[in-house]
Amino acid sequence: MERIEAMKIITESLNDELLICNIGFPSRELYSVKDSNTHFYMLGSMGMASSIGLGLALSQNRRVVVFDGDGSILMNMGTLATIYNQNPENFILVVFDNECYGSTGSQCTYAKTVDLGKVAKAIGFEKTFCFRDTIEFEQILKLKGPVFVHVKVDPGNADVPIIDLSPEDIKNRFIHEINKNRSF
């Protein structure tokens, strides 16, 4: 399956989780699959989705899911060590691994030869999962985090339009959503 199919399956099983989505086609695809006040579309700053998700998870109680990519994880691999050490219970990192820089023309990444799931395990993540043809996300949502979810997908971007929200609108409605039912 391609990334957009995997996104559909996972977003269908989400309830009120806060969702940070990676730069480029991943955010455009998520926006076209489903838009929600719980979504933060990261339009720039490649590599930062996992880190933004970590900061959000550490600063409030609601569960945070990050949709990240293999190229972006490789760019900011140090943050995996930070996530592991901070150990946030309410944090799920999903990596859509198409073994390429999908948004820029599907040039190969080193995820072809480096198993990112093994990297997460070596860092210390106790809960790591790898999905290929089927994704059972309900079981993931029952776990205490941090959880590392490696989803192997085929390269390919869906034919979806640019996101027609301004960065400030994306931010403001996201913060509003977080403040709405804050538990601490």
Add this chain to the structure above:
Amino acid sequence: MDSSEAVYNALKEAEIDFIVSLPCINLGKLLEMVECDPEIIHVPVTREEEGFGIAAGAYFGGKNTAILMQNSGLGNSVNVLASLYELYKIPILMIISHRGTQGEPIIAQIPMGKATPDILKVLKIPYFNPKTSEEAFKTIKKAWDMAKTNGSGVAILLEISYW
């Protein structure tokens, strides 16, 4: 009030409650104070860029955020400051040990030390250069208010002579 206490007291005055950091020798005492403070969530990071990402998430989660870093880390963070902080108008207080300034013993610090103010200018990040503890205390609180009003980073450059 010594130089580190002045910064710490100002962070408390500004109600900063989430700090990301990467050490500089001049930040040593301040980092210890921050680490011991139960009211502050302190996240040591592996790279300053990552720290800005984490702090942005914490800001969305309602925290008042600061980064403690060496000026060399500004070079590691240019893209996140432009394409996350400027793009979305996110505030952060940047407490920066400014190396490569008067009295620098390490030659490798000189080039980035010189470039630092210009990089901040290009990024349209306001910065202040307090010389004494009293000045730092007053400036830091104001800088955080300014960061919130502008929706941008505001930097405090603390030269070698400050400490």
